[in-house]
Amino acid sequence: MKSYEKKYHKYKSLIDQKIHSCIHKKEPVSLYEPMKYVLSASGKRIRPLLIVLSCEAVGGSMNEALNAAVAIEVLHNFTLVHDDIMDNAESRRGRATVHVRWDSNIAILVGDELVALAYRELLRTKSKAIAQVADVFTEGVVEVCEGQAYDKEYEMLHDVSIDDYLLMIAKKTGKLFSVSSEIGALIGGGTEREIRALRSFGTYIGRAFQIQDDLLDIIADEKEFGKKIGGDIIEGKKTFLLIRAAERAQGKDKKLIQSIIKNKGTSMKNIPVVKDIYERCGIIELAKQSIDKDIRQANLQLEKLRDTPAREMLFWFSNMVLNRQF
């Protein structure tokens, strides 16, 4: 286990370094200062690591995948900056969001240029499969936009089903995970079967990751999480938990859940009340089971690959995503 952590940190620091070197311009200051601010935030770099490990798992090397790894993280940061505007999010990774620290116009521009920088990095990839890699990447951008559009649509609806929710998170969150593992496999020169397996691996991990994210809103340690606990409840966000609770809760509980949906949120004092409903109705357990199931499915995909150290590390990696211990 220790050696995986070591390798993870080694790769992460290489990726971080390359991400920071993406921006060498200084002017206009109003643009490049916030851009540096965004890319200097210390994310977990999950998606880049997924690219690198997937590439290695099919016989490629870390170096071949490095540009794409940086590209996916820069792209991910673009989605964060723009989503934060749309979601009126005030903090991210424990710091003020761009549109709060500067303004919305700056945040729009920062996101826009990040997309360009992401493509620049991606297209520096030396690979026979570069055309396919670019296609998969672009489809990723498209679906992430679609996912965010669904998310915003759902804010206006009272009857979002769990299937609606799963479609939305598959696009908004899951897609960049499957794009990452697929791109890694493509760059590494994987077979059709390997590419398919790794793409599915990403899809499952991505779904588990998002449901875990929903869960952390209520069970996490505030400092570690970097966000306020119960924020989703206050905003009436249609998470896995809220949608399942709307299905399962009865009587007074059901009324409260429905009022949160109808009023698009509730007051802080209701956070422990809702948490209690989630616990009593088995929603927390349900979320955990769903995550477990996805991780098992993800691991089944890995079984289709040759037994290599990179594959072993992907097993470790999926477990880490589940436990968020990094």
Next chain:
Amino acid sequence: MKSYEKKYHKYKSLIDQKIHSCIHKKEPVSLYEPMKYVLSASGKRIRPLLIVLSCEAVGGSMNEALNAAVAIEVLHNFTLVHDDIMDNAESRRGRATVHVRWDSNIAILVGDELVALAYRELLRTKSKAIAQVADVFTEGVVEVCEGQAYDKEYEMLHDVSIDDYLLMIAKKTGKLFSVSSEIGALIGGGTEREIRALRSFGTYIGRAFQIQDDLLDIIADEKEFGKKIGGDIIEGKKTFLLIRAAERAQGKDKKLIQSIIKNKGTSMKNIPVVKDIYERCGIIELAKQSIDKDIRQANLQLEKLRDTPAREMLFWFSNMVLNRQF
């Protein structure tokens, strides 16, 4: 002359057709309805035409350049949608802007996905120079963002010089023109000298186009222009005209111009007053001279190319940009 117009309309309709077929998805409706709305607006398709004609002028064919032509127009539309949010613009091409007809969040997402669709089209280009084409395109996105950032910075400043202004429009407007002519030349397999000449051609035409745009704000026919006359004056926009007037006007005139800059705008009733200052101080004439000079410089670049029908049409084209007669 007639035959150029005919060819222009033929190419424009081919490009329009291909632009409309960019979007085949329908859901989420909240995203694809406004996207179709944006791409259905009948623009002049100047940039795509610049790509196609530049490609032909160095010996390439229309078909080779068609994907890139669509890409540049889709990219241009992305910049319009996002700029309109930042500039609080209410109408565009005679119709409500996306953030007004829908909302800002939708407009952000629409712009974001347009960037992805632009890259998708661009990367479908079959050309030996595709890597260079993509680099030039990405540098275009970067500089357009920089240009818009400068534009926003200048709104806060009282002492924007004509050099500041020229830097800003070179990025915000000129860059996509030079990107277009350069990409056309690259796809057409032009020599280094041809590529350089066409890139410069685009730069000059782009600058002339923007100064012409500034000029049209005060001398255009409202219906044809699709925007309110004098809008730049009301908003105190630092155009070629306002900056030059701040340099040249004296006494009472100077005071008014300075107050418009200081107060970031003025009332409608001052539009004819400012127009009168522009006329008396020779600012309108100065703008016209500047445009003429750029067009002459642009045409000198074309002299470096072989004498072909496409080159002849580019001469016609630069003249059209000057007169906006299409």
